[in-house]
Amino acid sequence: MTQYITPELRRWLQEQLQSGVKATDLVISMTQAGWQRKLALQAVAELKIDGWLGTAEAPRPAGLPEPDLADGASLIDAGDRQIQVLATVQHPRVVVLGNLLSRDECEAIVAAARPRMHRSETVAEQREGSEVNTARTSSGMFFERAENPVIERVEARIARLLRWPVENGEGVQVLNYQAGAEYQPHYDYFDARHASTASILKRGGQRVGTLVMYLNTPRRGGATTFPDIKLAVQAVQGQAVFFSYARPEPSTLTLHGGASVLEGEKWVATKWLREGRFS
Structure with a gap:
């Protein structure tokens, strides 16, 4: 069965990290639940790398393609x-x-x-x-x-x-x-x-x-x-x-x-x- 990182999974991982759960423990928990280890590592790494900005919009750099709205x-x-x-x-x-x-x-x-x-x-x-x-x-x-x-x-x-x-x-x-x-x-x-x-x-x-x-x-x-x-x-x-x-x-x-x-x-x-x- 193909597995991929869903928004629901990312939100759950975010909550766990914010509550103090260690990243290594999250990976272990995911693999024990049947997730592929590579995918579990990727999911946790993405959250740690970008700090999870959630729905708060970061400043938009100048120069992006954009219709004139x-x-x-x-x-x-x-x-x-x-x-x-x-x-x-x-x-x-x-x-x-x-x-x-x-x-x-x-x-x-x-x-x-x-x-x-x-x-x-x-x-x-x-x-x-x-x-x-x-x-x-x-x-x-x-x-x-x-x-x-x-x-x-x-x-x-x-x-x-x-x-x-x-x-x-x-x-x-x-x-x-x-x-x-x-x-x-x-x-x-x-x-x-x-x-x-x-x-x-x-x-x-x-x-x-x-x-x-x-x-x-x-x-x-x-x-x-x-x-x-x-x-x-x-x-x-x-x-x-x-x-x-x-x-x-x-x-x-x-x-x-x-x-x-x-x-x-x-x-x-x-x-x-x-x-x-x-x-």
């Missing part, structure tokens, strides 16, 4: 398209967007990606590179920046919408989730403890924002979930969800996942934004 704007001019602001959350910064992509654009991206799909991987923890992870049961591919006219147009729109340079974005990744596929809760920033992180950061620094664009509407399931804040964003063709994270820490509350597709399939396009120029 001044004066409660409900529409944002992205150059060639008016983007709808459907919902916002302050902490973590989450913005649900409508009318980001047209139906034709969604279908064109899927058509270009479909022949190049392969089993999705995640950043390897113990070695350089990536690896298949049972927590992620999708297939995917990456476009190069400006690889075709549709991708180039969408990237320019995103840059204007989020006020972030095109060159600071990774190539668009397209993912396909068949019925039963999911991506269990995770963070998008690069973990300093992973072997690959040092080399990854040389190519533009940390990730600071994520934009998930929905290329179709599954018949049931497939929402993007944020367990820390009990938020679920339904996958609706042409819409998107954006979130940013000022620090590579769980205190950003950006734990998120792709809920299991219950009927039909789900296609998404993800754009990750870096601190600096991505090469």
Whole structure:
């Protein structure tokens, strides 16, 4: 059975640490209860490293990608398209967007990606590179920046919408989730403890924002979930969800996942934004 660190577990661990329970005793207690030792060590280490800031928002550094939400704007001019602001959350910064992509654009991206799909991987923890992870049961591919006219147009729109340079974005990744596929809760920033992180950061620094664009509407399931804040964003063709994270820490509350597709399939396009120029 796959195990992962849930918000409920982190809150319980926080309470134990604050009450004076030793970290080593917590790890022993978790392993005796059936938790994998590696996961128990990771859970306790994360809390000790970031001091658990809870829901108190730390100062937001200048220079994060961000739509212009001044004066409660409900529409944002992205150059060639008016983007709808459907919902916002302050902490973590989450913005649900409508009318980001047209139906034709969604279908064109899927058509270009479909022949190049392969089993999705995640950043390897113990070695350089990536690896298949049972927590992620999708297939995917990456476009190069400006690889075709549709991708180039969408990237320019995103840059204007989020006020972030095109060159600071990774190539668009397209993912396909068949019925039963999911991506269990995770963070998008690069973990300093992973072997690959040092080399990854040389190519533009940390990730600071994520934009998930929905290329179709599954018949049931497939929402993007944020367990820390009990938020679920339904996958609706042409819409998107954006979130940013000022620090590579769980205190950003950006734990998120792709809920299991219950009927039909789900296609998404993800754009990750870096601190600096991505090469």
